[in-house]
Amino acid sequence: MAKVVVYTLIATAFVILIVLSPLGPSKQHGQDHGSGRNRRLGYKFPVATFDPLMAELEILAQNHGIGDPIKYPLHLENHSFPDEFADAYEYFSEGKLNITLRLIVLFPLLDNSNDGVVSFKELEVWIAQRALQGLNYRTEKELALLDKDEDGIISFREYLSQFSNEDLEKNGQGHGEAGWWKEQLENADADQNGSLSFDELKDFLHPEDSGNEKVQKWLLREKMKRMDYDGDGKLDFAEFLAHAYGIYKNYVEFETAGAAVPTAEEKFAELDVNKDRFLAVEELKPMLPYLHPGELFSSKHYTSYLIHQADDNKDGSLSLDEMLNHENIFYSTVYDENIEDYDEDFHDEL
Template sequence: MLFSLLICDFLTARPPLDESKALSVDKLKPPDHLDGLKLEQDGHLNKDFHKEAFLGNHEEIDDDPEEIAETKLKDIFYKVDTDADGELSVDELESWIMDKINSHLDEALEENDHIFKHLDPDGDGAVDWKEYYMHFLMAKGYPLDKAEKHMEDYDVIEMKMEERDQLVRYKFRWTDADTDPVDNKLSKTEFLSFRHPEQSKLMLENMLQTLLNSLDRNDDGKLDEEEFSALPPGEVEDEEQKKMDREWQEERRAEFKKVIDSDRNGVATKEELMAYVDPRNPHQGKSEANNLISMLDDNKNGKVSLKEVLHHKDIFINSKVCDVKRILHDEF
């Protein structure tokens, strides 16, 4: 029943689609990961945030051999070290990090404009869900004629369960973004909220409310350290999983105390949580700069040397072990 609701309104008129100009799935799907955001959409800490803030969008070094990855880290270090004194200060890191975060967000805006224009060939300033749906089917390799028939009888295409699940999730996100007016169509601004909710204050507020609904056990509209670090319900018997759970909790406790609870009173208000997740908040740069220094500054002189960056290169270069841990604890 839920799946049939995704296509029930297709029969209204629309411009013809050009099968030869179908977008890829990667272009169409809203990213599960939010660029430049400290929290994932499921409320987990973004394990790659420190790396993204330091490396930016164009320094993909995960798959590089170690020596090449180190060379890239050195190049970035010298770019950040604007006074060329061989050490990175808080101010240098803050300026660099805000530049990287803003680059993330600006590129998302450009990409959104390009995709929206492609999905809105008649230029009426709105993309209907059915138009998005049709492009999704073509991106998955279904021919246009079969996709059109599917809109009238969804049994025409025997979609994989994962594809149906994707569309259901996307439809919920589409509905969340469809706010003014609620018409099952998205304006360019609403489409940006659909694909990149980190760009929308309303969507960030909705995300935080979802987080509070999940974690705020006493319903006081705030989070304390215990609530933020609470494990999902359910018994875990495997010792390795228990160890990973403890590490997960320790990471969240540290993040809560060091970064989220800015006034150090043991409670995070909605305002503190919003300041924490809002990527364009200028506080992000200073907070992350201080955070990086606390992790990298081995000699405790308040700055970071190249030697210290390379000593902690695992923060910036993902290992397969780290990836496995993240995958195993990917959901609440």
């Protein structure tokens, strides 16, 4: 494909991101393409890209030095791009992404049961797969950046190269100090061999999506520090009510579409396994997905949002017609969040 065609395609793709994102005209017209969900839940909601094609275009553009394609969609003509972009050309017409065509192509991939509708579970699995691909991509990118000896693993020294030997010996536990980072690395190092494999690095970079119990407990302890007014390492009922219950309540209401939610007293009593009227880290563990939702956990909520918006006959599934009737939501919602900004927000919050 000629370069001029490729340039046109890429510029068109990311102009469309502007038009469909909350920064574009649709937001100015008062339409809510996902931001209302974020405001309601009180958290910057991490979501996967619904369409793998758009995710690939964004990744390829970033890999070729364009920077943020959403902010700089027209600064593409001075770059060379690989032929992979040509695969997307058929989905663009007269300077616009053919969303209808994309959904028609994607629908049978979502409808695994071939029953003519996309169920909640089918859509959730699809979105979770997109989220996992995103986590793997970012981990691969970090591994390639840090793995100086190209042995496929990250040693603690490779990751902590900004610290001197003296810093490491001091083992400072303050936020961002050498000991603070070292503790995270050791928690993620499941086999305790002093280095991080791909999966261990993914747990370290994305602890909110990790199944490693040590990583989860560390993350909870960090969260509890901001809730534990008296510094006793536990939450009493007042601290739980002030910092944790409201977040939990908002999520459960969103999950259950207004069904009865346990009161703060009921939820506290359920979590307080030893009945000492305090919540230790271990007892607060069931709250972690609500206190710090990861992308995999959030797949369920993103699925609920899409079905709530597009399920016209309220049968809990989506037909192709329903998806086409509400086609913009499957694209505009994914640009509420920027992947790298989300990672930065997470580390800043800790």
